[in-house]
Amino acid sequence: MAPKTAPNAYDKIYAVVRKIPHGRVATYGQVARLAGLGRAARQVGYALHALVDESLPWQRVINSKGEISLRALEGPEEAQRRLLEDEGIDFDLRGRVDLSRYQWRKGRN
DNA sequence: AGCCTGACTCGGA
DNA sequence: CTCCGAGCCAGGC
Numbered sequence A: 001m002a003p004k005t006a007p008n009a010y011d012k013i014y015a016v017v018r019k020i021p022h023g024r025v026a027t028y029g030q031v032a033r034l035a036g037l038g039r040a041a042r043q044v045g046y047a048l049h050a051l052v053d054e055s056l057p058w059q060r061v062i063n064s065k066g067e068i069s070l071r072a073l074e075g076p077e078e079a080q081r082r083l084l085e086d087e088g089i090d091f092d093l094r095g096r097v098d099l100s101r102y103q104w105r106k107g108r109n
Numbered sequence B: 001a002g003c004c005t006g007a008c009t010c011g012g013a
Numbered sequence C: 001c002t003c004c005g006a007g008c009c010a011g012g013c
Helices: A007-019 A028-034 A041-051 A075-086
Strands: none
Touching: A007 A028, A007 A041, A028 A041
């Protein structure tokens, strides 16, 4: 199921997600570390999934493969892809992002 | 406490 | 580079 993470843990995750610059993307693992959650990359995903907050740029958080991998739903996936493309991020034919090019890095904006 | 599940990640084939 | 299996963390029952 989709467990609900403690509010403080959510807050950390959200704080990190909000730092992701426009036109950049970050991986779950990356966010987890920045949030001080170590390897709890999954928790990041659950937290974002449970939230569904439009004011939060959750669309910039993707998996290490550079792809938007939701369980099976297409709705959110398509919407997310559109949002990212609108930010100037390119997707290949497989619907994947070139992380080496768009991944958020400190000092890189 | 114990077991199951999940927007994940890594390493090996 | 892609596919598979095992590992990790936290929450719900």
